[in-house]
Amino acid sequence: MKKRYLIVFLLLLQWTVITTESLALPPAKPDGKLLSDWIALHLKLIRKTKGLSQGQLNRQFAYSSVAFYEAVAAGDGRYVSLKNQLQDLENIPAAPTEKKTCRVASGNAAIASTLRNFYADNPSSTNRIDSLENYYLSVFAKDGFTKDQIKTGADFGVSIATAVLEWAKRDGAAKTYPPYEVPKGDGLWEPTPPGFTAPAAPYASQNRTCIKNSGSNTLPVPPISFAATPASDFYNMVQEVYQASLALTEDQKSMALFWDDFPDGRYYGASGHWASILRQIIDSEKLSLVKASEAYAQMTTTLLDAFNACWKAKYTYNVLRPITYVHRYMNHPEWQSLITTPAHPEYPAAHASVSMAAAKALTYTLGSNIKFTDHSYDDLGFRPRSFRNFEEAGKEAGLSRFYGGIHYRPSIEAGYLLGAKTAENIKSQIHFTEERSK
Incomplete structure (x- = not known):
């Protein structure tokens, strides 16, 4: 009897162990928890990264969200691509034709790839990204998807992320401008205390x-x-x-x-x-x-x-x-x-x-x-x-x-x-x- 209780206890303990970022196992039905968990991780990465500007964060959220949407919407006949709707977004890969592709793996890989790109210089952040991505791969396997179905879905997500990141490179954010000359005159802005910092993002x-x-x-x-x-x-x-x-x-x-x-x-x-x-x-x-x-x-x-x-x-x-x-x-x-x-x-x-x-x-x-x-x-x-x-x-x-x-x-x-x-x-x-x- 004691042995039986011990086995039950160990099984319950195994169920409650959370492998990554305090996550709970989601149901097989694709609900929003996958995205919720990725947003939670993104917020943690922001706190762990020094020197981020509001403009950089705006770009990170916009491009990672577009990649995620494109990867997820491709598996839903009710939704359409943002290709040719978003300015200059012309090259979005076609979705896999296999009926049993793991579509949620596409979203998982797409957002992981975009965030990994944004935080490539921080090994701690990329390790967190890898961990969450791999956690969900194990979830998909437990939900009954085969390795091939998961890989097909994930490969599609990576291709989406690659296309979106190429699109992001052309938005002008990396362009170099001449030093900004702050206008002078009564009533015009000037650097403020305590840091008297140069104007942020004038271009x-x-x-x-x-x-x-x-x-x-x-x-x-x-x-x-x-x-x-x-x-x-x-x-x-x-x-x-x-x-x-x-x-x-x-x-x-x-x-x-x-x-x-x-x-x-x-x-x-x-x-x-x-x-x-x-x-x-x-x-x-x-x-x-x-x-x-x-x-x-x-x-x-x-x-x-x-x-x-x-x-x-x-x-x-x-x-x-x-x-x-x-x-x-x-x-x-x-x-x-x-x-x-x-x-x-x-x-x-x-x-x-x-x-x-x-x-x-x-x-x-x-x-x-x-x-x-x-x-x-x-x-x-x-x-x-x-x-x-x-x-x-x-x-x-x-x-x-x-x-x-x-x-x-x-x-x-x-x-x-x-x-x-x-x-x-x-x-x-x-x-x-x-x-x-x-």
């Missing part, structure tokens, strides 16, 4: 967008005209930021810190935060694998293009940051914003732009009635924040920059409009199913 708007003309009609109206005199519109706009910073409630502080999102080893970046939100939705709503991949590709390509449009606007208007104005024109040299001012012009607000773009994209794909609680930074000690829908979260992300002391309200409102217009432009040009194209 980002020159990069190819995922969707042609996605930035059309997104340039916001000109900002409030600069003035240093008290009672002027510009002075009052800055005064609002300054006065709010002196009387922040605990919730306002929490909001600003929760959405800080600077990729410094703790936060995931803005695109990573939204990927984390989608991951939670995939799990809570039990999305199918292909639906999850659609939402991921729609969101990340929209986010990348909104970043492009926002950066064009920033370096068109070159508006100075609150900290510069408060120090120089309001005579409060000791004042500091709650969160560190990023190294780029103020107008429009970037987090408002990309967050509203992401929120709109998710709304278009998943609907406007999904309530959720965001646990992205539970491990940092932040209390989770709850929202009635994606757009409410997008608005809070933008507003957090006001309480953080780094943006004026009109810039946040301009960001909301820019993000929403970008998402609308993309929705009108891209379709994932034949039904949406009609």
Whole structure:
């Protein structure tokens, strides 16, 4: 009897041992957990990698999501390729014709290959990628797929990743530009404390967008005209930021810190935060694998293009940051914003732009009635924040920059409009199913 109990105990123990990144064995039916686990790993890689910029992260998420979608959608007759829909994406391999190909192995290999490319210089990261990929290969085998079926699926995923990465190389991000000369003059942006860092990504708007003309009609109206005199519109706009910073409630502080999102080893970046939100939705709503991949590709390509449009606007208007104005024109040299001012012009607000773009994209794909609680930074000690829908979260992300002391309200409102217009432009040009194209 004791021996029988021991055997049962050992079997249970073997079942509960998790081989990679605290994963649980998924069912044979292809659900969204495969993508959820890959997003979770990507977020871990971000924290383990120094020096990543928001622009780099936007590209990583967009290109890995496109590769994953193409690999997964090829096995589903309801979905169509993004070939010739995304700008210059012309060479996507045809799917295997074998009926019993392991299609989920295609998605697994595609996203593993793209991430391995992005983190090729970090052996620790590539080891993690290899581990998760191999873990799922063992899952597919346990689900009953043969070695040949898995290999055929995985080979197709690698070919998809190769094509997408070749497409990524042509987006202009690697192009070398002459040193950027910061414009001089009253009211224009200049490097800010504490680091007085050179302007970030001044040529980002020159990069190819995922969707042609996605930035059309997104340039916001000109900002409030600069003035240093008290009672002027510009002075009052800055005064609002300054006065709010002196009387922040605990919730306002929490909001600003929760959405800080600077990729410094703790936060995931803005695109990573939204990927984390989608991951939670995939799990809570039990999305199918292909639906999850659609939402991921729609969101990340929209986010990348909104970043492009926002950066064009920033370096068109070159508006100075609150900290510069408060120090120089309001005579409060000791004042500091709650969160560190990023190294780029103020107008429009970037987090408002990309967050509203992401929120709109998710709304278009998943609907406007999904309530959720965001646990992205539970491990940092932040209390989770709850929202009635994606757009409410997008608005809070933008507003957090006001309480953080780094943006004026009109810039946040301009960001909301820019993000929403970008998402609308993309929705009108891209379709994932034949039904949406009609």
